[in-house]
Amino acid sequence: MNTRLIRVGNSQGIVLPKKLLEQYHLTGEVDLQPTPEGLLIKPVMKPRRQGWDERFQQAIAQGQAPEGELLEGFSDEAFEETEWQW
Template structure:
């Protein structure tokens, strides 16, 4: 695929076709990595579950046993009787 460099302010850029953006799921920020063969464009890998630990610790500080209310009224007596 061939494309042209275009002027973007004092810099230059390229326009990536929609099909390529969709195929490689490129959205938001990307990393540009120089390689001996050319320029590699990669999606910025954001760590999954970032901040979950802090949110979990905050929830525990507010109520150390939140699961108790969720399971109230549920038993496995029917399973025990049939099996």
């Protein structure tokens, strides 16, 4: 697939087709890595649970017990005995 470099201010850029953006999950921030064959463009994968540990520690420091409140009344047996429908 060929494309052209276009002027973007004092730099240059390329337009990536929507199909490639979707296929390779490229949105927002990307990582550019030079390779012997050319330039590799990769999506930046941010951890989904980034910052959770800090928020849990803050909740505990404020006297909250997030784990106890969330799991209160939950039993493994009830979960396993529930009939699942697909």
